[in-house]
Amino acid sequence: MNPLDYAASSRQRFLDQLFEFLRYPSISTLPEHKTDVANAADWLASHLRSIGMQTVECVPTDGHPIVYAEWLGANGPTLLFYGHYDVQPVDPLDQWQTPPFEPTLRDGKIYARGATDDKGQVWLVISAIESWLRSVGHLPCNVKLLIEGEEEIGSTHLGTFIRAYQQRLACDAVLVCDTAMFAPDIPSLVYGLRGLAYVEVHVRGPRRDLHSGSYGGAVVNPANALAAMIAALHDEHGRVAVPGFYDAVLPLSEQERQLLAALPFDEEAYRQELDVPALGGEEGYSVLERIGARPTLDVNGMWSGFTGTGAKTVLPATAHAKISMRLVPEQQPDQIAQQVARFLEQCAPAGVRVQVQTLHGAEPVLVDRTSPPMMAAARALEQSFGRAPVYQREGGSIPVVTTFVREFGVPVVLMGFGLHTDGAHSPNEHFHLANFHRGTDAVIYFFEELARGASFSPC
């Protein structure tokens, strides 16, 4: 039997096993789920042993464990696959049609937290490996798997692991399946990811909440102050007003603008799907440019004062916001966080104290679109989807990718099978069954194409 037939005849079992994986509430950011995260890692490791991976380790870290596995029986190149088994929190829970950790198949989609980001995509790679090992008995290339449990919280302890395992992680190429396709039938290779700088702002006023009648007018209200500070972060052209913010940004070349403009993107359909009266953003750039190639600043959450039902006349003592910046090459997360912090401190009115705390960050990255592994991926996608992939830049971040590019110095392939409408990080996250199957086949092909090497010239 060949691996494709093996995969085709194992579909139901692959799905059942993915459902088992999805049942672990491996929410990395919530301390109360620490054991669930560890159990998901143990379960994953034992599954990898059962499909014939030669070495499997569940490596403890100061945070959540890392699952590392190897199959090195091929006389060919070595591929390192990176993915994550941790997931985002599920709130608002009442908006889920079925519970987030009770995976359900509905209308050809797998509904569960982690279905598309990233357990479902990790699963199709593992299924592709099993398909090779259990049908022909070997893989065309060596594979190493690095599946972490802290991607959604900034890959805090991955750096230490990578340094400790440096030699064992040696490879010729890296594969990451944690991005989206351009559209339902259009496979994509992603060549850029944005970076991230995340800060939390605390504005403190009087020592306690006050009667807004007795004191209002005499005391600076921290909520008013924070609102004004946040408003000052953008100018009237949708640009970030923080001095120096754009200094390191690599401008888009005319050629890249043309390539992005040629993608079959429908702004009006995009607007309608989001149900917004108009799209917004930086003047002078298209939606795809704004998402992939321009930096942004967004409030992720803000809280202050009374938010219950009805009215309470109160002047709150404090106000808080979480603000993140998406970055593009060559912006540096630390530097950007500092610039934003300084700006917020400077534009705070007298009468409040401001403290800005930096949370995690990620560096932006661009990968070589013409590397032999990228070309192998293009051929694999073409065989599985029946059409050539498009090349796109993504707005999201995967912190470790820059380490692979810069420190490992090997080509990275970002070949994902999600869709932006899959609801990653949102209620009712799902993964299209069709993409799960086509993705499995694409990875089956990819192993072979990678081993076959660069016998392909890009168009």
Ligand code: BES
């Ligand atoms: N899979 C996403 C990254 C992603 C998002 C790629 C959208 C392509 C399109 C990943 O799991 C993720 O959510 N990353 C975080 C990183 C952060 C927590 C450091 C992100 O982008 O917010």
Ligand code: MN
């Ligand atoms: Mn992900």
Ligand code: MN
């Ligand atoms: Mn994510």
